[in-house]
Amino acid sequence: MAFGARARMVNPRLGTYFSIFAALFTALFLLILIFEQLRLDEHLLKVVFFAGPIVIYAAIGLSVASNDTLNYFASGRRVPALYTGVLLATCSLGGTFLVAGTGAFFFAGFDALVLMLGTLTGFVVMAIVLAPFYRKFGAFTVPSYLGRRFESRPLRIITAVVAAVPMLLVLSAELRMGAGVAGRLITASPNMIVALLALSVAVSTASGGMRSFTWVGVAQSIAVFLALLGVATTVSVIVTSLPIPQLANGPMVRSLVHNEVREGLQVVNVWPLAFQLPGEGFAALTKPYTQPFGTIGPLAFVLGTFAIATGISTAPWLLPRVAATPSVYEARKALGWATVFSGLAILTISSVAVFMRDFALDTVMSERLGPLPKWLFDAATAHLVAFDPSAARLGFDGLKFDRDGVLFALPVATGLPMAFAYVLIAGTLAAALVTASATTVSLAAVLCEDVVQGLSWEPAPAQSRVWIMRGFVIIVAVCGALLTIMAPTDPLQLVLWALSITGASLFPVMILSIWWKRLTSVGAIIGVATGFAAAALAIFLSESGTLNVPSPIAGVLGLPISLALALSTSLLRPVRTRHTLEVVRDIRVPGGEIIYDREMQRLQLRKHVST
Amino acid sequence: MIERKERKPYWRHTKWQVLASLIPFLAIVVVLPLYSQQLNSSRFLGFPLGYFLAAHGFFVIAVVTVASYVNRQNAIDHWHGAHEDM
Numbered sequence: 001m002a003f004g005a006r007a008r009m010v011n012p013r014l015g016t017y018f019s020i021f022a023a024l025f026t027a028l029f030l031l032i033l034i035f036e037q038l039r040l041d042e043h044l045l046k047v048v049f050f051a052g053p054i055v056i057y058a059a060i061g062l063s064v065a066s067n068d069t070l071n072y073f074a075s076g077r078r079v080p081a082l083y084t085g086v087l088l089a090t091c092s093l094g095g096t097f098l099v100a101g102t103g104a105f106f107f108a109g110f111d112a113l114v115l116m117l118g119t120l121t122g123f124v125v126m127a128i129v130l131a132p133f134y135r136k137f138g139a140f141t142v143p144s145y146l147g148r149r150f151e152s153r154p155l156r157i158i159t160a161v162v163a164a165v166p167m168l169l170v171l172s173a174e175l176r177m178g179a180g181v182a183g184r185l186i187t188a189s190p191n192m193i194v195a196l197l198a199l200s201v202a203v204s205t206a207s208g209g210m211r212s213f214t215w216v217g218v219a220q221s222i223a224v225f226l227a228l229l230g231v232a233t234t235v236s237v238i239v240t241s242l243p244i245p246q247l248a249n250g251p252m253v254r255s256l257v258h259n260e261v262r263e264g265l266q267v268v269n270v271w272p273l274a275f276q277l278p279g280e281g282f283a284a285l286t287k288p289y290t291q292p293f294g295t296i297g298p299l300a301f302v303l304g305t306f307a308i309a310t311g312i313s314t315a316p317w318l319l320p321r322v323a324a325t326p327s328v329y330e331a332r333k334a335l336g337w338a339t340v341f342s343g344l345a346i347l348t349i350s351s352v353a354v355f356m357r358d359f360a361l362d363t364v365m366s367e368r369l370g371p372l373p374k375w376l377f378d379a380a381t382a383h384l385v386a387f388d389p390s391a392a393r394l395g396f397d398g399l400k401f402d403r404d405g406v407l408f409a410l411p412v413a414t415g416l417p418m419a420f421a422y423v424l425i426a427g428t429l430a431a432a433l434v435t436a437s438a439t440t441v442s443l444a445a446v447l448c449e450d451v452v453q454g455l456s457w458e459p460a461p462a463q464s465r466v467w468i469m470r471g472f473v474i475i476v477a478v479c480g481a482l483l484t485i486m487a488p489t490d491p492l493q494l495v496l497w498a499l500s501i502t503g504a505s506l507f508p509v510m511i512l513s514i515w516w517k518r519l520t521s522v523g524a525i526i527g528v529a530t531g532f533a534a535a536a537l538a539i540f541l542s543e544s545g546t547l548n549v550p551s552p553i554a555g556v557l558g559l560p561i562s563l564a565l566a567l568s569t570s571l572l573r574p575v576r577t578r579h580t581l582e583v584v585r586d587i588r589v590p591g592g593e594i595i596y597d598r599e600m601q602r603l604q605l606r607k608h609v610s611t
Numbered sequence: 612m613i614e615r616k617e618r619k620p621y622w623r624h625t626k627w628q629v630l631a632s633l634i635p636f637l638a639i640v641v642v643l644p645l646y647s648q649q650l651n652s653s654r655f656l657g658f659p660l661g662y663f664l665a666a667h668g669f670f671v672i673a674v675v676t677v678a679s680y681v682n683r684q685n686a687i688d689h690w691h692g693a694h695e696d697m
Contacts, residue, residue, distance in 0.1 A: 113644065113665050120673040121640050127677045128632055132684075246667070250657025257659060290662045292647045301644055309640075327695050329685060336677040343670040350666060588622055589613050589693045 010080050010326060021056070021219045025226055028052050033419040042418070043187075049422045050185040053223060053430060054200050060219055061204030061212040069462045072209035072469065073140040073445060075324040077594075083218050084325050085337020087434070090221040091321065092119055092312050092338070093345055094170070095177040095432025098228070100492040101346065103403030105353035107278040109289035111296040112353075116346040118308025118499075120339055126313040127335030131322045133514045133587045135331035138323050138594035140210075141442065142316040142506065143450040146528075148599065149513050149587075151580055152521035153455060155528070160450035162505045162532040163316040164443055166498035170317065171439040171480035173491035173498070178432030179484070180404055180491075184382075184425050191485045198481035201437045206473045209466070213441045214324060220430035225345070227427025232348050235355055235414045246347040249354040253290060256357055260288045263364050264396055272297035275304060275550035280490045282386050282400040289357050300553055304496075307556035310507040311499025317435075317442040328590035352410050356401075359413040364396055375413045382421075384409040440480065444472035458603045493552065497539055500555025504535035508563035516570075517584050523570035531562025613693040621691035628687060632680040639672060 032045050070076055079087075093101070097115055104112035139145035142163055147156025179193040186193070205213045229245075236245035240252070261267065268287045270276070274297045287294035296304065312318065325331040363373055372389070379385040384405035391398050401409070407428065411420035448469040453460055460468070509527040512519045535558035541547035542554040549557065586595055613621065647661025655663050688694040 110647065110662055110665070113669075116666065117640060117644070117669060120669065121637075124636055124673050124676055125633070128629055128680050247656065250655075250663075252657075253659065253662065254654065254657045290651060290659045292644065292651070292661065298645055302641055305640060305644075329681075329688075329695065332677075332681040332684065336674070336681055339673050339677050343673060347666060347670060585618065588625070589618070590688055591613055591693050591695045 010078050014080070014083065018218060018222060021060075022222050022226060024056065025053065025223050029230075029419060029423045032422060033417060036417050036419050045419075046185045046422060049426050050182060050429070053426055054433075057216050057220060057430075057433070058200065058204045061216045062207050064211050064215050065207035066209070066211050067463065067466050069459070069465055071211045072466050073449075074138070074320075075211045075214040077138075077324055078326055079214055079321075079324045081325060081330045081333035082337050083214070084321055084330075084334035086221045086225070086341050087214065087217045088123070088318055088321050088334065088338035089341035089345065090217070090224050090431055090434045091318055091438040092122070092315070092342055093431060094174050094435030094495070095181060095428050096173050096435075096491045096495045098224070098345065098349060098431050099177060099181060099404050099407055099428050100490075102349040102352050102407040103401075103405075104277050104492070105350045106356055106401065106406045107283060107285060107403065108276075108295045109287060109353075109357075110292045111294060111301065112277070112350070114296060114301055114304045115308065116343070116350070117305045119312055119342050119346065121305060121309035122312025123335055123339045123342060125309060126318075127332060127339070129511060129515065130313060130319070131331050131335050132328045132590065134319055135322050135325055135328050136587050136590055136595065138596040140320060140323060140596070141446045141449050142314070142319055142510075143446055143454075144596070146509065146513065146524060147450065147454075148457075148596065149580070149583060150519075150521035150524050151577065152525065153457075155521055155525045156450050157454045158525055159506070159528055160446050160454065162528055163446055163502075165532070165536075166311075166315075166502045167317050167439045167443040167446075168480065168483060169494045169498035169501075171436055171443070171476070172483045172487070172489070173494035174432045174436040174439070175480055175484040176488060176494075177404070177491040178429055178436065181425055181429050181432060184408065185422065185429075194481050194484050197433065197436065198477040201433060201440050202474050202477040204433075205437050205441050206470050209469055209473070210320070210324065210441055210445070213437050214321075217434045217437060220434045221341075223430040224427045224434070225341070227423045227430075228345060228348055231411060231416075231420050231424050232352055234416065234420065235410055236351070238414055238416075239355060239358075245351040245355075246344070249351045249358075252354055252358045256289045256354070256361060259361055259365065260357075263361065267291050268294040270295065270297050272299035273303075273549055273553075275300040275553050277492060277496075277552070278403045279493075280403060282402050284398070284400050285357075285360065285396045289354065300550065303553045303556055307496070307500040307503055307553050310503030310556065310559060311501075314506040314510045315499070315502055316446065316506070317439045320442055320445065321438075349407065352407055356406050356410055356413065360396070360399060360401070363399065364394065375415060379409050379412045382408075382412060384412065436480070440473060440476050444469055444476045447472045447476070458607055459600055496552035497555060500553065501532065501535045501539070501558075504555050504558030504562055505529075505532035507531075507559060508566055512563075512566060514584070514587060517581065518570055518574060518576075519566065520570045520573065520575045522573060522575070523566045526569050527562045527566030530565050531558045534558030534561045613691060617691045617693070621687070621693050624687050624691065625684065628680070628683050632676055632683075636672065636676045639669070643669060 143159035242248035535555035538554040542551040650661035651659040
């Protein structure tokens, strides 16, 4: 109650501001569309579509600069549910799930639903068992939460180190994906683009920390959804004359079921633990769209769902978003919105995949009757499709699609002007930037709060706290760019590794810290450390071929080990302190003060008295 | 602020609500994809039913689960006086 209602008041003009941004983004698209029809230089238009939005993002980020601690680390706790929800949804998907996910749906069909089931389950679990309690506690980072909850500095530092690894992996994946996408708009070397994107992330988030990130991220999320839903709806109106792409593709799925097998796609059977989502680069279609378990086995499907779900629900780059909502009730609602938006986005990309499958099927079927369709040559010049024009008969084998180009091939295949492809590229670039900024800011906060100042509970003076964090934002952006340039890896693979490492190391301890009073700090340390070690070891063994489980789901095998050790250590050596019991009791009740703020104030008071 | 003697009943009530929301949902997550092969022989809106339920159906189930949980839990908070005073 000491932290007055004034600080938590929601800005009533938010809707106006973001409507202006949406109008700007739409206007940019319409202008480019008009200039394209007027035959203006294509390269200039592309550069404008790359640079225009990035300049706007940087302007938003710089305009909400702040030196206040609560603003800098938790957006002043005044981000309403809807905005937090849309931000959580785009952060969890990122450019990787949107671009590579479309490719995964296109190649693997039904099996790519593992991404959707995993993400949605993650948000449902987060909404029900984690988010409201994390908001009541109100810590700025996940390691601070665990450290304060168990009153253990070693736990805080170990969690910080463990949480840094998946965040770096995701940052690197998003920068690589963003660079790949942006490379379709501007001609520069990939390393140059990675550096440019890292710079853009640093500029738009360093000045206001979490506050800048929040409002820039909301603008970027609006760009993502405008681009994705706009283009998919336009295509849906043209192809099916219904403006609901997610539902209108039913008849096309039916034609896929009827014709794909007849045209030479065989039903594939794999062993139950196979997990072969398509890799980077060009590949031909191999299995019918609706056939379940042709690339991912049934057991791997369930394991993969839980690997993604546990990772999303305790992701240290998503949970701090929840601490920025104005109340516990708003935190619950925010997770509801996150479920809605992420599900909507994934259903839309699955419909994009169905439309593209239908175009591919048409090509293969019409080949006997006449010349190849014109869009195929356009797509080939844009490096989205590869085929041999001199071959007598193409078939599904001769038609190779780029996994990361399927999404952008849709407007080309429909015969829409190139501006539609550019707006999709700008939208997915925004998605990559959202997740890259989310990981950068969260990782910088972890390093600043829990590593540098990890040995003392008393917070440093507000000014130095903010400036240390600013330094770390820049350091993390540079490290992410260097990692991306030096160790290029398939982004989808990286994100799946990061999620399963997070799930194995943090999920059991996070859940138990709220739902099981008897968990001790030693148990939590052992749980986090062994979960991380087991997951990393399993992924390493799987990559080197020793362990016969595919690496994207191998990490989650560390989860039961971590859970068992955390439980048994706590039962064997029970320790109870009054203070931690009080904290748990307090976390469980939504009403009352924010625990983290209260403790920080108490520490400051004590310091004041002692000096 | 919640009264001291209300804490236990409040937490019991909350626990039951969480179990009631989470267990059916997790059961669906595991079971639904495994039965999609059999369901695919039927049609709905042109979609094979198994695919439709695993994609669109699951989306609706997830949203309804969260929405009903938020609604119920809010009511529980108010019932026991554990809600925030805004």
